[in-house]
Amino acid sequence: MIRIDAATATHQIDRRIYGQFAEHLGRCVYEGLWVGEDSPIAHHNGIRTDVIAALRHIKVPLVRWPGGCFADEYHWLKGVGDDRQPMVNTHWGGVVEPNTFGTHEYFELLNQLDAEAYINGNVGSGTVAEMHDWIEYMTLDSTAPMAELRKRHGREQPWKVEFFGVGNESWGCGGNMLPLHYANQYRQYQTYVRKYGAEPIAKIACGANSDDYEWTDVLMARAADHMDGLSLHYYTLPTGEWSVKGAATGFDDHAWHETLRQTRRMDELITRHSGIMDRYDPAKRVSLIVDEWGTWYDVEEGTNPGFLYQQNTQRDALVAAINLNIFHRHGDRVRMANIAQMVNVLQAMILTDGAAMVTTPTYHVFDLYTDHQDATFIPTARGALGADGELTVSGKDGAITLSAANTSLTTEIEAEFEFTEPVDEVLRAQLLAPAAPGDHNTFETPDAVALTDLTVSVDGRRVSFTLPPHAVATVRVRPRG
Structure with a gap:
């Protein structure tokens, strides 16, 4: 029996932990989000209405853009106005980037999603002046040159930029810098991310690749006073090796367990990086x-290797649940996360093919977890659901939400909870439990993996349910009082 006491709540789970990432990579932006004003696919101002509706349903809080590695070769002036200037996307497939989706289109996307902005600036191949001018173009309400240019391009009022990343992966594709060099670069560039609006822009420094703890130490020592956030990148590879990642589908039991073992490394990474930051x-x-x-797997057969298109199975749903639970536990320090990526790339929420669209098992986990956004975290004992169980408990608006995952391939979990007050109402009880761990949605079978109702037993202060193998569930209840 797991006892739940809302009075023991510790910290808030920031809704931005459910942030998304849309890079100019493969078919994420073009075809996935943007189809243009002349497309026969249903759209509003060039942005797909079906994708927007699906993303609004899971309450996307913010979108990181334009990259990723693309950010450090992106020159924003080529993507505004009537005369867009194409470029070659050297990182992702060597295709021509038309720049028809730029700053104005990004803020239109945010407006349709009711989401916040997280923009990554170009440090790797850009200049301080270029970054300064972009900030002025987006956020300054005056007659200065860049603000006037924005108005000529059809936007009278400035936009609000909540978060700005100063470079991306500066240790790699963003410039192959050493930590001290980047720290000095960061200090210089962030100076010109000016506050023009009523609220300051939160400045995000490029943080470490996985377990590069030296990077975090140097950045915190040299630049902590100049940053509001420090990033961390970690991808789950089934093999733990970039050279042979493995397929997204058709995996065996060993690949299932290894993938989940690799994804649980996120807890150690956050713990150790947070420890350095605490100093x-x-x-x-x-x-x-x-x-x-x-997750990052081998691309689907027959697709462009530079487009990073992969299928998404129930294994990915468990990866999402495990990571979200980790972020919740560390919510006193982790206040934003951005899954890679939103549409048609890596561990996507949504896959599209022409006018067709399907949601993925990962999407359904984000749906199950929506009530944790901005809720207070209620701690439970680690391993409370046993060796195969994953659990988050949170409280908001007088209700308590339990989200549980079962990583076993064969064994059910009998989940039993006891509250401090009798439970008056079950507000939600849903389950994601396909027949097989490799099940996934296709354009021919879009609902092969979908949410179903979960049977819940309520007896006074006690709530119980059965969690099948390789399943994720959410139960939301309202205790008396």
């Missing part, structure tokens, strides 16, 4: 932002 920032003012995470 320089004991008040936890600087957020740890996991702005790239998720």
Whole structure:
């Protein structure tokens, strides 16, 4: 029996932990989000209405854009106005990037999603002046040159930019810098991310690749006073090796367990990076932002290797649940995360093919977890559901939400909870439990993996349910009082 006491709640689970990432990569932006004003696919101002409706349903809080590696070769002036200037996307397939989706289109996307902005600036191949001008173009309400240019392009009022990333993966595709060099670059560039609006822009420094703890130490030592957040990137590879990642589908039991073992490394990474940050920032003012995470498999056969298109199975649903639970536990430091990526790339929420669209098992986990956004975290004993169980409990608006995952391939979990007050109402009880762990949705069978109702037993202060193998569930109840 797991006892739940809302009075023991510790910290808030920031809704931005459910952030998304849309890079100019493969078919994420073009075809996935943007189809243009002349497309026969249903759209509003060039953006797919079916995709927007699906993303609004899971309450997407913010979108990171334009990259990723693409950010450090992106020159924003080529993507505004009537005369867009194409470029070659050297990182992702060598295709021509038309720049028809730029700053104005991004903010239109945010407006349709009712989401916040998280923009990554170009440090790797850009200049301080270019970054300064972009901030002015987006956020300044005056007669200065860049603000006037924005108005000529059809936007009279400035936009609100909540978060701005100063470079991306500066240790790799963003410039192959050493940590001290980047720290000095960051200090210089962030100076010109000016506050023009009523609220300051939160400045995000490029953080470490996986377990590069030296990077975090140097950045915190040299630049912590100039940042609001420090990023962390970690991808789940079934083999733990980039050279042979493995397929998204058709995996065996060993690949299932290895994938989940690799994804659980996120807890150690956050713990150790947070420990370093605590030495320089004991008040936890600087957020740890996991702005790239998720599974990375071999691309689907017959697709462009540079487009990173992969299927999404119930294994990915468990990966999502495990990571979200980890972020919740560390919510006193982790205040944003951005799964890679939103549409048609890596561990996507949505896959599209022309006018067709399907949601993935990962999407359904984000749906199950929506009530944890901005809720207070209620701690439970680690392993409370046994060795195969994963659990998050949170409270909001007088209700308590339990989200549980079973990583076993064969064994059910009998989940039993006891509250401090009798339970008056079950507000939600849903389950994601396909027949096989490799089940996934296709354009021919879009609902092969879908949410179903979960049977819940309520007896006074006690709530219980059975969690099948390789399943994820959410139960939301309202206790008396």
